[in-house]
Amino acid sequence: MNIPSSTVLAGSTWTANASAITVLIDLAWQSSPPPHYVIDRLSFQLLYHIDLIIISAFALIFLFRFPRLLARFWSISEIFGGLFLHHQSLRTRRRVQFNGEWGPNHRDLSTDNSHNRGYVPRSARRVSEKGSSVAPSYPTHVRPYPVFLRHVAQRLRRRITPGISVGNLITMVLYFSVLLYPGFYRANPFEAFDRYGWISISQYPFALAMTGKNNVLGALLGMGYEKLNFMHRLIGRIVVLSANIHALGYLYQWTMLGIIKTSVKTRMAFWGIIALICLDCLYFFSTSFWRNKAYRVFLSTHVLSMVILIPSTILHKFGTAPYVYATLGLLLFDHFFRLLRSRWTTAIIRPLPELGITHIAIPKVNAGWRAGQHVRLRVLSSGMGLLGWTEVHPFTIASIPNGAEGVVLMCKKAGDWTERLYDLAKSGGYHKGRGGGDHDPMKVKVWVEGPYGGTGHMMFASFSAAVFIVGGSGITFGLSMAQDLIRKDLEGHSRVKVIELIWCVQDPASLVPLLPIFTSMIQQSVFTPLRISIFYTRAPTGQFPFSEEFFRSTTLTLSPGRPKISKIIEGAISKTVSLGSEEFKERGRISGLGIGVCGPEEMVEGVFEEVEKVDPTRRDQVGGIEIHEETFGW
Known part of the structure; x- marks a missing residue:
């Protein structure tokens, strides 16, 4: 087919013009693009x-x-601890050696000798596995802010x-x-x-x-x-x-x-x-x-x-x-990393009726967390209902690493899922071979994920005094923190010289299932005496669970009413300051009061309010006050 030359010329001219127009449009776009494009790019x-x-x-x-991050990683265990849950072989090693008339059970609930000013068990010394003396190695205490910013920080915490x-x-x-x-x-x-x-x-x-x-x-x-x-x-x-x-x-x-x-x-x-x-x-x-x-x-x-x-x-x-x-x-x-930090294992659950709590022990997971951390738990059992396995709940770990029970959790009845778990724990079969009508513990498969949270860069072992104020199931936090300080003190890795645990409950019978643990903690607190105070807010139903002569010391006390937080804080400051420079000569200067609080929002808010009222002079005397909070709820 023949195309006229004029048509070809016209087409070539049109193509050339179109190319020229395209170039002009591009230049115009670059020099002055449309408003929409300008705003989008800007x-x-x-x-x-x-x-x-x-x-x-x-x-x-x-x-x-x-x-504070550098101070926290003062040891290898602090660097890698608290990342992955795992199992390790249990080692029972001697940390303290007693001589003379003293022994490992030198302190009981009937004496106040452990709380005399300047009390030091001279017959006790820290020893290694071979029996040689162990030189203490204390963590460095770093303030969260410079001293001249104390007043600013105090106002920011309100x-x-x-x-x-x-x-x-x-x-x-x-x-x-x-x-x-x-x-x-x-x-x-x-x-x-x-x-x-x-x-x-x-x-x-x-x-x-x-x-x-x-x-x-x-x-x-x-x-x-x-x-x-x-x-x-x-x-x-x-x-x-x-x-x-x-x-x-x-x-x-x-x-x-x-x-x-x-x-x-x-x-x-x-x-x-x-x-x-x-x-x-x-x-x-x-x-x-x-x-x-x-x-x-x-x-x-x-x-x-x-x-x-x-x-x-x-x-x-x-x-x-x-x-x-x-x-x-x-x-x-x-x-x-959730998958990497998860473990599928078997848990032993049993009810604690006095507390309305399900006690969960996971013996196959006994290491890999720090005191105060929590895990997320999923129970894989038909007894939890058709969709029970889909629910994941966080619980603070109540034990410390390298224990026989492994991870210990205490789940309070506070909803449908927790009530089903409690009922499942009660359904353990009756075992006739035991006197007293005990129940065999119920074993269930669990998916445990963590550990998470914790006290962060705040190391309670670097303070001179530690006070833990907890309510109800918040005792899990208090137990783990207090036990951790006691163990570190036995190993020579804690500066703390005053440890107090205050627990607020409704019924005094709540003390019954935890009494063996409390007694053991008191007996283990060789170099730094532990004081435990329990307050109950309701009149006991039925017969009072303890005799009048049971509480004969200040080591473990049970009192009605609510604790006076201001009095507790002032008492801890006075006790720390009264120890004097001689008592802290080995562990350095007085390095502050660390307060850990775990419970309902009202309790947490009350502690913050009382700490704000502390006189600045008293704050300076004790080396400052720092609070770590754990609040119930989502």
């Missing part, structure tokens, strides 16, 4: 630098806490609401202010809807980093994931709020232009709506009502929403890939 770059500022702020906090201090509030306000800036910088909030979409997506990684069980950020800062949960909730609200502003802005604009029906059918809008629904579900089902009343609903909706949210976000806008991949990487890292 938003990405702006939020990228805002995130760098946030990361830098966390880095500064880490540098501020770095000396509580505004349960669980939220002035310092927490300031942190949240600063974080919100930093993200408020990009919401208005060179953008009209009623027109630049993309900016708020970028704000929402840029916070995905931070929201996940604040709640992951295997939290690298928390480990560096010396804070468990549960201590960072207030920031997770704040960032989560920012994510949801920004996403809704972004979506509602576009819906309003499309409605005014009359193109909403065609716009919502596009790929970008469809997946954006899916992502928005997931975010709103995450927020709605994470409110306190669902966490406390239907935790399984809260957990399942969180998992399902996250599974859908991640791909829908990147399908909504491919440019969000860096943030989505970062979030996905943190998520996979967390779950990978």
Whole structure:
């Protein structure tokens, strides 16, 4: 077919003109791109630098806490302990040698000699496995802040609401202010809807980093994931709020232009709506009502929403890939280490009726945690119901490593799952071979994950005095911490010279099942005497479980009413100061009072209030006061 030369010339001219127009468009785009593109590119770059500022702020906090991190890793066991649960062969070795008339049972509940000022069992000495004397090696005590910042730190610790201090509030306000800036910088909030979409997506990684069980950020800062949960909730609200502003802005604009029906059918809008629904579900089902009343609903909706949210976000806008991949990487890292830190084994459960608690012992897991840490437990038994195996609950470890019972947990009846576990423990078969009608212990398969949490960079063994105030099932925290200090003291690895354990219960009969443990702890506290005070708030039903002559010393006391926290703190300070420099000559200067509190929010708040009232002079005399809290609830 012959084509006229004029047609060929015209086509060549048109192609040349089209190429020229394309080049001009590209140049115009680069010199003055469309407003939508400018805002999109500016938003990405702006939020990228805002995130760098946030990361830098966390880095500064880490540098501020770095000396305590170094002090905490003063021994190999501190570096690798508290990471992975495992089993090791039990070793019974002698730590103390007694001479003369004294023996390993030199202290009982009928004498106050152990609490005389300056009491030191001169016949006792620390020995190695070969019987040679052991030179003590004490951990370095590092203050959480310089002395000249004491007044500032004291004001920052003041509580505004349960669980939220002035310092927490300031942190949240600063974080919100930093993200408020990009919401208005060179953008009209009623027109630049993309900016708020970028704000929402840029916070995905931070929201996940604040709640992951295997939290690298928390480990560096010396804070468990549960201590960072207030920031997770704040960032989560920012994510949801920004996403809704972004979506509602576009819906309003499309409605005014009359193109909403065609716009919502596009790929970008469809997946954006899916992502928005997931975010709103995450927020709605994470409110306190669902966490406390239907935790399984809260957990399942969180998992399902996250599974859908991640791909829908990147399908909504491919440019969000860096943030989505970062979030996905943190998520996979967390779950990978959850599997590495999980053990499937057999547990022995038995009921403690006096406490309304299920005693759980896992003998095959007897090492790998620090005092004060907790594990997440899943019971794999048909006795827990059809879906009982799907529930995971956290419990503080009540024992210390290298014990015969292994991991010991005490689960209080406080809901359907815990009541089923208690009933399952009671269903152990009757064993006629034992006098008194005992029950054979029930054995169940469990999935135990952890350990998590703990006291972080705060080492109680580096203080001169330690006071533990616990309520109800919070005794698990108090037991593990007190036993840990006693063992470290026997090994010469503790500076503590005053140890007090205060336990608040409802019924005095609660003391009965734990009395052997308390007695053993008192007898083992050779160099640093332990004092245990139990307070009960209800009149005993039936016959009083103890004789009038049972409590004849200050070593173990049982009293009605609630403890006077101010009196307890002042007593610990006075006892520590009264020991004098001579008593602390071996262990260094007086290095402060460490207080551990575990129980309901009212108890925790009460302890903080009383510590705030301590006279500054008394604080200086004891070397400062520091609190570690563990609060019941989700």
